[in-house]
Amino acid sequence: MAVVRWFKRHLVVIAGMITLGYLLLPNVIVTVFSFNKPKGRFNYEWQQFSLDAWKQPCGVADMCGSLSISLQIAVWATIGATLLGTMIAFALVRYRFRARGAINSLIFLPMAMPEVVMAASLLTLFLNMGAQLGFYTILIAHIMFCLSFVVTAVKARVMSMDPRLEEAARDLYAGPVQTFVRVTLPIAAPGIAAGALLSFALSFDDFIITNFNAGSTVTFPMFVWGSAQRGTPVQINVIGTAMFLVAVLLVLFSMAITNRRNKVKA
């Protein structure tokens, strides 16, 4: 009886812990195996602790090159998709124009369509246009599928925005540009930021579309895929762990700032 009661009382915590474990376990494995010293070419069995991979993260040929390409594409795709997507979102919410309804629903297509289909059709398009496959075709493809996520995130934010706030700004001597910069943009910022973060993450780890349209360019996910057939260097785990740590640190950092701000205000 006592056990049942204890279980009932802590059910929420237990469920939370199990979920957290489920989510984090793969990351833990990746981290643990980044300190492994594998015997063969495959890093799937624990042998012994070693810092070798951490000391030489770029010790594998071509890996850091592909990482750099992936980061560049992710940054440019994020910038491009965020700029375009924000403008599209504002246009869709604020203005009534021809084909608005069509755009409104078609913008979700990249989210809904199977990636392989999109990848194949993009490749067909690029080949028919005679485009040189590589960095720029990947970038164009990434901007395209990131767009719909940015539009969705920003649109929700702009729609929930009280139109009176902009009227208040205009009433308080802010011209159209000032109103946009001082009121509209800061209030839409969380939506824009969410869209940008999503874009970065999606672009960085995209494999299918990239693989179809990359030509001879190799991005990080493509490198990992390719090397997994021949053997997995420990450095892949190092990069994975490092990215995870950066993400966690960013979250902790933003939480700390919010906390401090709230404390100062209170």
Place this chain on the structure above:
Amino acid sequence: MNTKDNSGDVRLSGISKTYDNGFTAVQPLDLTVPQGSFFALLGASGCGKTTTLRMIAGLEEPSSGTVFLGDQEVGHLPPYKRPVNTVFQSYALFPHLDIFENVAFGLRRRGIKSVKQQVVDMLDLVQLGEQARKKPHQLSGGQQQRVAVARALINHPKVLLLDEPLGALDLKLRRQMQLELKRIQTEVGITFIHVTHDQEEAMTMADTVAVMNAGRVEQLGSPADLYENPNTTFVANFLGTSNLIEAEVDSKSGDEIILKAGGGKLVLPEARCSAPTTTGGKVLVGVRPEKITLTHADDAGEIPAGRNRITGKIADSSFIGVSTQYVIDSPVCPEFEVYAQNIDRDSRLRPGADVVLHWNPAHTFGLDAAQDIDAGVDLEEEAA
């Protein structure tokens, strides 16, 4: 404030607004609000009062006519170039800025560099000096409302526009803010134009009230004048409660009109009748519930001569502390309302008792019988 200065006069000249869908929110309207006055636009929702206000602010473009501030025509100016500020319904405080920056917003947009002292003074005026670094959502409704007032007033506008500024507050806080706003207005001497659907609020705060209905100003005057001398049934019913009786003009004697209603006769001072009176014609006779005295039918002989009388039966009574409200069923009017102060309560005045209602003829007003007798009834509840 210099009383000769008329730069804060607001003059609307033939201003009207018809929306794209064909709905006319404001019929062509001429209105002058004198410098330094506290002016209320009162009406139910959809009567055009907010549209009128937004046209003064520049947030709505008039379909015809224009707006003058003093001698300057501002009708063509965008809102950010008009020396007018608005306190919005639900305040519209900038959620991403703290209280200090909200209040400083207007000054900064006009390129004023040293805003600190002004903002501090303004926050003190609205008693929010200690909240300067909080975000709007951390304040209570009443505090947010005061920030909205401070944010507008700091710019020293020629006119301050208030769009239902107290609508979101609870009753007690609303009373408090009414006095507070009145105090601030007296202190700064700026013209206030206040839009509200709450007749009590309009009467408490404003020097002049314009009652709007269906895009028109029905009547304009001081609160007491509107209450005592309504010109239309809408004003009579929307401002407080009126008992309206259909009556027929019997004769005139001197400056008094004698009317027949039911079996009895009523006296109406001619000066208080806004309707044309020809013998045999119909008028609506009005009297406010608190002007009426209720006497039990057994004591009818004690009623002094020269008072207007009506007989009836008490249909309902409700005790509300300071007074008792009776509903009287009378041959001339099925639901006659009477408010009696609870000074000497007559225990015989219970539902079912026969009573005589009587009042001083000077408190009677006359209205044109051609209008809807129920115009303006219950509108306030709908709007609230």
